[in-house]
Amino acid sequence: xxxxxxxxxxxxxxxxxxxxxxxxxxxxxxxxxxxxxxxxxxxxxxxxxxxxxxxxxxxxxxxxxxxxxxxxxxxxxxxxxxxxxxxxxxxxxxxxxxxxxxxxxxxxxxxxxxxxxxxxxxxxxxxxxxxxxxxxxxxxxxxxxxxxxxxxxxxxxxxxxxxxxxxxxxxxxxxxxxxxxxxxxxxxxxx
Numbered sequence: 001x002x003x004x005x006x007x008x009x010x011x012x013x014x015x016x017x018x019x020x021x022x023x024x025x026x027x028x029x030x031x032x033x034x035x036x037x038x039x040x041x042x043x044x045x046x047x048x049x050x051x052x053x054x055x056x057x058x059x060x061x062x063x064x065x066x067x068x069x070x071x072x073x074x075x076x077x078x079x080x081x082x083x084x085x086x087x088x089x090x091x092x093x094x095x096x097x098x099x100x101x102x103x104x105x106x107x108x109x110x111x112x113x114x115x116x117x118x119x120x121x122x123x124x125x126x127x128x129x130x131x132x133x134x135x136x137x138x139x140x141x142x143x144x145x146x147x148x149x150x151x152x153x154x155x156x157x158x159x160x161x162x163x164x165x166x167x168x169x170x171x172x173x174x175x176x177x178x179x180x181x182x183x184x185x186x187x188x189x190x191x
Contacts, residue, residue: 025126032124040115045070045078046087050112053088053104055165060099067161069154076100087111116173117180 030044037047048068053059059067065075079102082088087108091101104112121127134140151159173180 028126028129032126035123036119037115039118040111042111042115043078045074046082047112047115049075049079049082049102050087050104050108051165052161053102054109054112055161055168058101058103060101062099064102066154067158082108113182116169117182119180 033044033047037044040047042050045068048070049064052064052067056063056067061072061076061079064070064079065072068075079088079090083090083102085107087105088102089105091103093099093101130140147159172183174183175181
């Protein structure tokens, strides 16, 4: 007798469906992501680290690893490469000498913002594949069930950072003639 309300067969089918669909989707997302950032000579980990440092307005390497879903050594090594290129700055806090923190530099922020402004949905196969759903239902998929799964795996903090980054994009960018541009209120004097 089992103590759960699902069969082993049902659990296996769900797990395999999730694994296969996730892998297929990731391959498409990865290709789209790499093609988007390639002109800026960044890889996915570097872009993700810049993204996290920008939205957290400074983050520990542990935060970068947790929110970037990467090993701490990966977060540190790619952050170091970004520092060498002038995109990040490393620091220690007076009250926390154990952790290393990264802060996005002006050069890093300008690169990240230029990347966001260069986004073209016509070059994104995952986005384009959802367009028929938007046409049919009048909106993009909500992904609420996927978000609930991710929240149960990675926790509320992970989802809070995701939502903060989405909110920042909404607040920091406007669309002008079909192109994303940084809002006037967000622009720094050097932009």
